[in-house]
Amino acid sequence: MAEAESFVPFQGIKNDIKGRLRCYKHDWTSGFRAGFRILAPTTYIFFASAIPVITFGEQLERDTDGKITAVQTLVSTALCGVIHSIIGGQPLLILGVAEPTVIMYTFMFNFAKNRQDLGSNLFLAWTGWVCLWTGLLLFLLAILGACSFINRFTRLAGELFGILIAMLFMQEAIRGIVDEFGVPGRTNPRSAQFQPAWVFANGMFGLVLSFGLLYTALKSRKARSWRFGAEWLRGFIADYGVPVMVVVWTCVSYIPWKSVPQGIPRRLVSPNPWSPGAYQNWTVIKEMLDVPVVYIVLALVPASMIAVLYYFDHSVASQLAQQQDFNLRKPPSFHYDLLLLGFLTILCGLIGIPPSNGVIPQSPMHTKSLATLKHQLLRNKLVAAARKCIRNKATLGEVYGSMEEAYQQMQSPLIHQGPSRGLKQSQMQKGLGSVNADTLVDEAVFDVETEVENVLPVEVKEQRLSNFLQAMLVAGCVAAMPLIKRIPSSVLWGYFAYMAIESLPGNQFWERIVLLFTAPSRRFKVLEDNHAVFVETVPFKTMAMFTLFQTGYLLVCFGITWVPVAGVLFPLMIMFLVPVRQYVLPNFFKGAHLQDLDAAEYEEAPALLSFNLKPEGEVSRATSFADSGEVMDGMFTRSRGEIRRVNSVKLAGSVGGGSTGGSPAGGVELMRRVVSFQNPRVSEKVYIRSLSDYRGGGESSPRSPAGRAPLSPRFAAAGGGGGGEQRLSNLGKSV
């Protein structure tokens, strides 16, 4: 994205429309050609999208005294989703009502309800004006090509925003659970459920339900690596476990129905869309002129904040849904989609519902599920082709040829970007390397399914159907309101906590905070796992300073959201990070360190060395033994797109024999060579220093063998030699 030439007004939008129009027909035909299999990603994203939206509805219902309920949030998500899926530029992007919108609406309600000439009655009319202004600002941004600037928001801003959202989620979860122990307003305090004993019982029941949901949801996400159950079952639990758990815990909440009065536990409060009171929301447009002029002008303040938010959030979601690693073939459409978002915001405002924008993590989740779908389709085709070939007594070379041919047949004719691709050549050469190419193969020795898994590149079924269908399913939720109202509110608080916790892994800011609290003697464990580049290249103290600064900034942002009315300005703090990053931080940190700590793009530099053989060893083992879904999981779960790309370096020649069982110093020496080979910026000294850092001592610790040949054999065997050798032998193999 971010073409340099798009500063001419309308230029970006024009390019986007031109690019997407060329593949518009294919967007639909490709979707229908996938057949019923398209339902898997559709339902997956539907659940991931609907449950948070219902939860936000519950939150808004409480925070706006019932002015906005789950009906409105669902309608907004469905309406914007349908329109975007049909005429939007990027069909991989999922739209929905998001947490920042909820927070802004809460601020606005708290402001409006205390004004005599506005009050809660004119609140929705006023938000209509806010949305109108927001839409106009978004038009401006789209026309001027502001999306070309989005990469000025570095990882620093994106991850700080991510953690801020997680903190707000967690705050809602805690507040919700605490409220379960109190008597809510707007209720009849004389009914049985509000006697002290039952209020206490409701709170305890709520604790059980919310922690039950949280625990089981977190566990079910990891189902793919369970040891029990068939592959399809584990895959099903991993993909649909969270909605299933919402249903399970809702059922659990009915177990003591005989012994408790109605209303224990408390459930979702929302009118049915067809009940009489629900209609008044939709005619807001009639009241918009009743809003005093001063408030119409004042609406520009929240509007500009929301515009900033949407510009940021919508673009980042689009970016993450269309990362390089997904190997997409159709062009992006940042400018045009921002324009469309402006229209959608105005539309939502005029009918009195909160607007939707591109959501994280649902958008990248959508792309990931479509990659799995494409993978399955390709695999079936290639396996069939290879089997047919083997039955006709072919050589290994011929089998690979038939697979390549079948693959090319499956390719769409619309290739807009990137060079022409094929199956993974390196993998096929590896296969050919172990056997004479003229040998006849049979299925008993040539494991077709495993081979196909290995040569298939990552590709995505790019189409509009799944997005359209999931939006229609969300619309169906509005009709299913009587069922949805059976969900206990405490289950939703658990879901809030789940979303907060799930958003943390992969966030480097979070990982650095964790590293700060890691005992010095345990920091070596970080090196054993997959880890970011900065762990190896940036001194611990620098990393700590940077993280402390970011944490301070985060706490200021969080504090601002607590300020009664001025809290509406919190998106400004995120904007303000751009100049801070560009002009202030370079005075305190070295350029190379800043680059590693805060990559401007969400892509990462090639990884250096891992101290263990996990990264490659794991993947290669997984490819042959485990389910493909698990491999995909490993590649795409990191929410903000930090996909590790471990570049295989051609070292086979220099590795050869002689490194096994040799002197331990040999391993370290080899390791240093690899480090300087892969990344000349990292000198031996840096490597040694960072290793001694993570061994527990400081730079001047007497335990650190800096610059000296390590005498203790354990040092080399455990930290250096073992890892280095094993990694090297892996590198040698994978070339």
Place this chain on the structure above:
Amino acid sequence: MAEAESFVPFQGIKNDIKGRLRCYKHDWTSGFRAGFRILAPTTYIFFASAIPVITFGEQLERDTDGKITAVQTLVSTALCGVIHSIIGGQPLLILGVAEPTVIMYTFMFNFAKNRQDLGSNLFLAWTGWVCLWTGLLLFLLAILGACSFINRFTRLAGELFGILIAMLFMQEAIRGIVDEFGVPGRTNPRSAQFQPAWVFANGMFGLVLSFGLLYTALKSRKARSWRFGAEWLRGFIADYGVPVMVVVWTCVSYIPWKSVPQGIPRRLVSPNPWSPGAYQNWTVIKEMLDVPVVYIVLALVPASMIAVLYYFDHSVASQLAQQQDFNLRKPPSFHYDLLLLGFLTILCGLIGIPPSNGVIPQSPMHTKSLATLKHQLLRNKLVAAARKCIRNKATLGEVYGSMEEAYQQMQSPLIHQGPSRGLKQSQMQKGLGSVNADTLVDEAVFDVETEVENVLPVEVKEQRLSNFLQAMLVAGCVAAMPLIKRIPSSVLWGYFAYMAIESLPGNQFWERIVLLFTAPSRRFKVLEDNHAVFVETVPFKTMAMFTLFQTGYLLVCFGITWVPVAGVLFPLMIMFLVPVRQYVLPNFFKGAHLQDLDAAEYEEAPALLSFNLKPEGEVSRATSFADSGEVMDGMFTRSRGEIRRVNSVKLAGSVGGGSTGGSPAGGVELMRRVVSFQNPRVSEKVYIRSLSDYRGGGESSPRSPAGRAPLSPRFAAAGGGGGGEQRLSNLGKSV
């Protein structure tokens, strides 16, 4: 143990007394010489011993209508503990009231309370007779040297018994939690706490408390491998986390004290030992002659069952506390201790309290904590000696010499068994191998503390003081009854569940059940971890048949405990396993398979190959980087003594160069060589078959490359080559 010559009556007892008398004085002096450090293992074992005993007291209180309470179980544990620690043969053995005793007492109470001429009033007097008979039977067993037969109870019996106990624990936990939702008998149903709303609230509160305790207790046990906090803090949490959690959740239960009536949540019911009603228990001996003669004779039935139980349980606990791997220097004393147990049982019976016997897992936990203590003492001494030597400019050889000397000075003069030992020669040679022995060393390169950790063998501070002190602390608990009564009963149900779950890891029967439920495509994961020999040597079907038989037997045993009165006979089922194992099972299973599935001793055959480099890699890394406590944990946590001893095989010469980066088939070939080298019984065919078993296909699966050279490079790289090579390089290094 199990000397062949001890069938002469009294011979075993005589030998035991002679052996232990020689080191009796040293048992005490050695304990006092350790100074205040002895308090660490003392308090550790005190908590591990006291909490279950209190929980059993609560269980008995409920099951015997308050005839026996926590006061009685604590007194029994304290009394037997003090006596055993002073005049017992094996001071490492911890005595306490155990779950089987509780079950037997429950059976006896249910029998007695329905008899008109016995009733619950004469119940304790009758148990006095039962204990009398039990004691006499134990005398008989001890005198005839029955302990020499204890190894006829194979792993089959021991592990089945272990799982049975775990099932009974879990059953109690579930029953306890369910009862929290009901109104207990013997109470005033009109008080506020028994109104429906509060009963429900109590149940929900109980759920929160018990699951809270269970979850935090399970987590805290793993604190040593946490990444956060200082080493001492993590060690403290791992060792004392469970009692700390009992205190924490007790405090939590007081948080809503303002909003709930008294009695919510329900707490431990037990009289203070000084309250008037409590005395009537202790004068049971006066009533013993009031028991009708027919019941005195009938008492022989439960007495023989308890005798069988105690013979089995006491001996196995002694065995586990004195495993070969602990390198003990003082002799065991099975026969004499069984005799003493007879006396203690009679004593307990006469004062109306349930008897104590040797407990698992507390006894091996005790030995383990004393090994850690000895380790610390030795380390401090050796580090001081090495540092002094280095300051005087010594060569590496001289430093090792000074360490050896310091080690020998710390050895007690009383070596009763085994050859004279010293520091680990192999480790020192490894250190010397990497450097010229004449080079002067300094502390900056020679990491003294790490080196000392590496050369120290496992040894145990064998003394009586810690056992004596922990028993005295349990006695102190009786005085602290008003404090103990503040623990909510639901916290104890959580503790029951915790004990059940904690007892499972290391139980091969359990691991085999888990393996049965493991998806075929996931069985390879078992091979990656530490695993028992049978996983590699026994075909899956045979393993499944054996496990199903054992599970069926277990369910029959469990069913019998549900039978109202005949349930008292359940120990017979355990006894009956001896002939079943010897005469029935060999007709259905091959001898070699049986030997691997059911090792007669708790020792294991040397491990074959692990498919990953974890076992050795982990340990060596841990030794240099991690805390010594964690290493100890890894070695001793398996509760029934299944310590893996991975014998290092001298393969350095045959490994040499050429295996890294070579053809994948090379790895497999090398691996086969190791397999046949280490254990000739395992042919190549077995290895290949078991590998293909675990790859997901059956023996006849087309995916299994049995007998053929593997064509797919992934197969070798993932399953064979990678693991084989890495393992080999490890073997090479560790020689």
